[in-house]
Amino acid sequence: MERDQLLGMIKEEQAKNGSVSDGAMAHIAQTLHLPIGNVYGVTTFYSFLSTRPLGRHVIHICKSVPCFLQNGAMMAAAIEKELGISPGETTSDGRFSFELTNCIGACDQAPAMLVDDEVYGDLTPEKIGEILKSFE
Numbered sequence: 376m377e378r379d380q381l382l383g384m385i386k387e388e389q390a391k392n393g394s395v396s397d398g399a400m401a402h403i404a405q406t407l408h409l410p411i412g413n414v415y416g417v418t419t420f421y422s423f424l425s426t427r428p429l430g431r432h433v434i435h436i437c438k439s440v441p442c443f444l445q446n447g448a449m450m451a452a453a454i455e456k457e458l459g460i461s462p463g464e465t466t467s468d469g470r471f472s473f474e475l476t477n478c479i480g481a482c483d484q485a486p487a488m489l490v491d492d493e494v495y496g497d498l499t500p501e502k503i504g505e506i507l508k509s510f511e
């Protein structure tokens with residue numbers, strides 16, 4: 376029962392505070408009577424959960440093979456150039472965080488990325504620039 380609630384509580388914490396802090400993991404572990412290692416393991420397993428604060432918008436560029444073969448690395452480089460941050464970093468104004476991720480299920484539109492929950496495919500560096508401009 377407690378284990379069934381674990382992912383739900385972690386996702387709720389992520390949605391409420393934008394990340395799952397050490398303190399939040401300890402609280403969840405105590406509430407569900409689970410070892411904190413279990414909470415940490417689940418939190419760090421999913422690429423859409425984070426143990427550190429993220430920007431208002433989170434970009435996930437797909438690094439899996441189908442996207443890689445369609446110039447996925449070039450798209451990641453375009454984001455680095457556009458925002459001045461590397462994967463795993465957040466812009467100083469807190470507007471964007473940038474992460475690499477495994478397949479997001481949009482291989483037919485490779486190269487693809489997620490910005491928050493929205494999928495963007497058939498990317499080009501120019502298209503990425505236009506997409507990012509639409510986010511505050």
Ligand code: FES
Nearest residue numbers: 437442478481482
């Ligand atoms: S490999 Fe990139 S979306 Fe599937």
